[in-house]
Amino acid sequence: MSVPFILAPMATLSHRAYRELAEDFGGCDMSFAEMIGAAPFLNGGRFETWYADPLPRPDRLVYQLVGGDAQLLARAAAILDGRGTAGIDINMGCSAPDIVRTGGGVRWMADEAAARSMIGGVRSAVKGRLSVKLRLGADENLARLVRFCLMLQEEGVEALTLHPRTASEKLKKSARWPFVGALRAELKIPVTGNGDVASASMLVERAKGPCDGVMIGRAAIREPWIFSAARELEGATDAPGALGAPGKLPQEIDLEAVCLRFLDLLARHQPPEFWETRARRFFFYFLDNLKWSHHVKTLVNREPGLGGMGAVLRAHFRENPEERWLKIGTLPTTNP
Ligand SMILES: Cc1cc2nc3c(=O)[nH]c(=O)nc-3n(C[C@H](O)[C@H](O)[C@H](O)COP(=O)(O)O)c2cc1C
Secondary structure, X not given: OOOOEEEOOOOOOOOHHHHHHHHHOOOOOEEEOOOEEHHHHHOOOOOHHHHOOOOOOHHHEEEEEEOOXXXXXXXXXXXXXXXXXXXXXXXXXXXXXXXXXXXXXXXXHHOHHHHHHHHHHHHHHOOOOEEEEEOOEOOOOHHHHHHHHHHHXXXXXXXXXXXXXXXXXXXXXXXXXXXXXXXXXXXXXXXXXXXXXXXXHHHHHHHOOOOOEEEEOHHHHHOOOHHHHHHHHOOOOOOOOEOOEOOOOOOEEEHHHHHHHHHHHHXXXXXXXXXXXXXXXXXXXHHHHOOOHHHHHHHHHXXXXXXXXXXXXXXXXXXXXXXXXXXXXXXXXXXX
């Protein structure tokens, strides 16, 4: 086995229902929950218990906190730290305007002194593993990035994830993986790389390093089996079970069964207010496994409820039986 395979934090996507689905295929070594806003969490926000649901594998779950207020981050971290999960992560990578405006996410990277003080406070509040997920910063400047990360290391951060894009870049421009190795060479703490891993074979390649872990976002939504498929490619003989069948991953995936299973998991593990949006977000990626993905996504998006979405999907697979079974290894290898 190579380095750990890690599910990326993704708001609206890396919730419990998805993690349960991924677990059907053997799961991964570590999963990040959706980011949790420190302020709404402390204020008892209506949906915070859903964001902070640590199942199905609390021992492998990392809570990610986001926010621009150092004290609130430390207080929220102290509460979440007591829940027996795999650690607390501070989001220094999110570039969404509403997060940056309040001083959170990648905004921390623009003020090293403030970031040092905040991380010091969170470190004192957290007994468990503390990590940070971050970007390159304002531009491509390795020396500045290394200095910032040495500061984090000095303040007691135990692990980093680098998503090597600049603060303002969207996901279109490619992630610059050479920065992962270059940063790692300067630090004592582990550095996980993240960005644009689009297939199980690419995951295997990235895992060869230099890096201490590979984090996968969008491709893990399209292929919830990507982690086990990559382990099998690496030659691991203990690759875990798939939907209902302990043992190795099946040669073929029943896409209809996965779609319907996900809808069922959503209804069980997410509040009704989230059902439709979360279903659409998931299918936006997952249905790329189909030849007629655009058409099916349009049909699914027209449906106001989970029942209707299920009916549309069942009808599609009934009318296009050749679409139902996906051979592992024939997945698209373009960027996610
Ligand atoms: C819908 C969506 C939501 C995201 N939410 C978060 C988040 O809550 N916290 C975070 O650090 N990154 C978030 N990200 C960024 C991902 O964690 C990851 O860095 C990015 O998608 C690149 O990885 P990938 O190419 O494997 O998808 C999000 C990305 C997407 C697409």
